[in-house]
Amino acid sequence: MVRDGYIYGVSLLVVAAAAVWLTGVWTWGVVPVLLAAFFLWFFRDPHRAIPTEPGLIVSPGDGLVTETVRIATPQGDRQRISIFLSVFNVHVNRAPIAGVLSEVRYRKGKYLNAMNPQSAESNEQNIVTVRGEGVEVTFKQIAGLLARRIVFHYRQGDRVERGQRVGLIKFGSRVDVIVPAEAELRVKAGERVRGGASVLAVLTEGAAVALPEPGTRRSAKAGFGENG
Numbered sequence: 397m398v399r400d401g402y403i404y405g406v407s408l409l410v411v412a413a414a415a416v417w418l419t420g421v422w423t424w425g426v427v428p429v430l431l432a433a434f435f436l437w438f439f440r441d442p443h444r445a446i447p448t449e450p451g452l453i454v455s456p457g458d459g460l461v462t463e464t465v466r467i468a469t470p471q472g473d474r475q476r477i478s479i480f481l482s483v484f485n486v487h488v489n490r491a492p493i494a495g496v497l498s499e500v501r502y503r504k505g506k507y508l509n510a511m512n513p514q515s516a517e518s519n520e521q522n523i524v525t526v527r528g529e530g531v532e533v534t535f536k537q538i539a540g541l542l543a544r545r546i547v548f549h550y551r552q553g554d555r556v557e558r559g560q561r562v563g564l565i566k567f568g569s570r571v572d573v574i575v576p577a578e579a580e581l582r583v584k585a586g587e588r589v590r591g592g593a594s595v596l597a598v599l600t601e602g603a604a605v606a607l608p609e610p611g612t613r614r615s616a617k618a619g620f621g622e623n624g
Contacts, residue, residue: 401439408432441488443624444592446559451599453492455589456535457571458485473577477596480570487564490592491556495528500552522546531576538570559592
């Protein structure tokens with residue numbers, strides 16, 4: 397359970413108890429109790445078995461793969477995998493590969509529906525690049541129509557492990573993963589994935605290049621705790 401679940405859930409249970417005590421009518425507590433149950437369920441954080449084979453890129457979030465497409469970036473051609481997280485999905489985000497965070501950049505923006513392709517560039521988002529296993533993999537936490545808060549617990553220079561909990565996006569949202577052009581995709585549009593457990597792509601021999609590792613500041617173990 398993410399801490400936010402306890403905050404929302406307990407607060408609403410207190411509201412329910414106060415409403416019943418002040419009015420003497422138990423039905424006044426029904427709506428707050430139902431909302432408390434929803435928030436406790438929404439902020440669930442299930443254990444995940446993280447694949448350990450080398451060269452794997454795992455999904456940073458739960459949801460529906462809406463698109464896989466080749467894109468041009470200043471660093472060259474890449475592949476982008478877009479994942480839509482509905483309000484019913486687990487919203488805890490995980491690191492796609494092990495490595496050092498070479499960039500963490502928050503950008504303000506709009507709140508278009510996360511299913512809209514324009515949301516990838518126009519919406520509020522947090523852009524994170526991980527350098528490891530000879531490659532760079534970028535993932536974007538993108539706010540959706542309902543989301544108004546992106547949470548990320550680490551900073552540039554921190555080290556993360558594959559599948560490690562790193563943050564969350566509250567309510568409906570989207571995660572984009574940008575992988576090397578040579579990586580072999582293991583998912584396609586229409587498939588559902590689970591954060592930390594589902595393999596999005598495999599790094600082929602041609603995808604790995606020599607990358608100088610930036611200096612690390614600390615091992616990223618705070619916030620959500622250990623892997624799994």
